[in-house]
Amino acid sequence: MPILTIASFKGGPGKTTLCQIIAAQCATDGLSVAVIDADPTKAMSDWHKNTYEGAPFTCIAETSERTIADLALGLDDKSDLVLIDTAGFGNLAGAVAMTVADHILVPLTAGAADLNQAEETIKQAKGLATAARRKIEVRAIMNRLSKTNLTKHAERELREAGIPTLEATISHRTAFGEISYSGEIPSKGSAAAEVTMLINELKTIGWIPRSSAASSHNEVEK
Ligand SMILES: Nc1ncnc2c1ncn2[C@@H]1O[C@H](COP(=O)(O)OP(=O)(O)O)[C@@H](O)[C@H]1O
Numbered sequence: 103m104p105i106l107t108i109a110s111f112k113g114g115p116g117k118t119t120l121c122q123i124i125a126a127q128c129a130t131d132g133l134s135v136a137v138i139d140a141d142p143t144k145a146m147s148d149w150h151k152n153t154y155e156g157a158p159f160t161c162i163a164e165t166s167e168r169t170i171a172d173l174a175l176g177l178d179d180k181s182d183l184v185l186i187d188t189a190g191f192g193n194l195a196g197a198v199a200m201t202v203a204d205h206i207l208v209p210l211t212a213g214a215a216d217l218n219q220a221e222e223t224i225k226q227a228k229g230l231a232t233a234a235r236r237k238i239e240v241r242a243i244m245n246r247l248s249k250t251n252l253t254k255h256a257e258r259e260l261r262e263a264g265i266p267t268l269e270a271t272i273s274h275r276t277a278f279g280e281i282s283y284s285g286e287i288p289s290k291g292s293a294a295a296e297v298t299m300l301i302n303e304l305k306t307i308g309w310i311p312r313s314s315a316a317s318s319h320n321e322v323e324k
């Protein structure tokens with residue numbers, strides 16, 4: 103089952119927010135989801151433990167570069183989807199989380215600095231994939247979009263720089279900013295529609311399974 107790592111060169115473009123959205127929505131859709139929180143700040147795992155109120159999924163805090171790959175591959179056997187939230191790749195744990203991944207999602211906000219960081223992240227992923235002699239797919243996703251010229255400019259620059267980018271985008275919205283303390287992801291309105299489009303696109307490109315193999319496997323075993 104796929105391992106999806108969320109990474110970025112610098113902090114703050116929305117890795118944890120995207121991890122929360124993808125984990126919660128996939129769990130709601132009936133997939134068996136396991137998250138590894140590889141960020142020492144433990145934002146994802148603390149949220150899961152103390153704030154999250156939606157459909158259940160597993161979340162384990164693990165920041166040791168020595169353990170992350172074994173943990174991910176172990177969870178992979180019994181989950182439909184393994185997600186790894188990272189602190190970026192400034193540390194070894196982030197690099198291991200990228201190397202064990204099948205797919206790497208790189209959130210970025212509009213602006214030249216973020217475009218550079220997307221390019222750096224993609225170069226890093228390519229280097230790690232070569233070192234591991236395997237294929238690791240990378241896509242950027244635009245987060246905190248507002249309908250300004252700057253955004254349109256950033257989208258054009260991404261295309262021109264040849265950075266593979268998801269069609270789905272996540273806007274700058276209170277509903278997304280509130281996830282960290284509301285304990286739920288948006289379930290209605292335009293924000294929910296963006297979440298659905300993101301999940302559907304990830305299913306279409308094969309980054310998320312369409313249905314649960316883990317639960318049907320468990321049912322057979324029962
Ligand atoms: N689409 C969005 N709309 C509004 N606020 C957002 C959005 N995405 C992220 N944020 C906010 O931006 C801040 C940084 O996001 P976070 O997911 O923690 O980034 P990272 O994990 O990459 O450091 C958080 O306060 C979060 O609530």
Ligand SMILES: [Mg+2]
Pocket residue numbers: 117118119141145188189
């Ligand atoms: Mg984070």
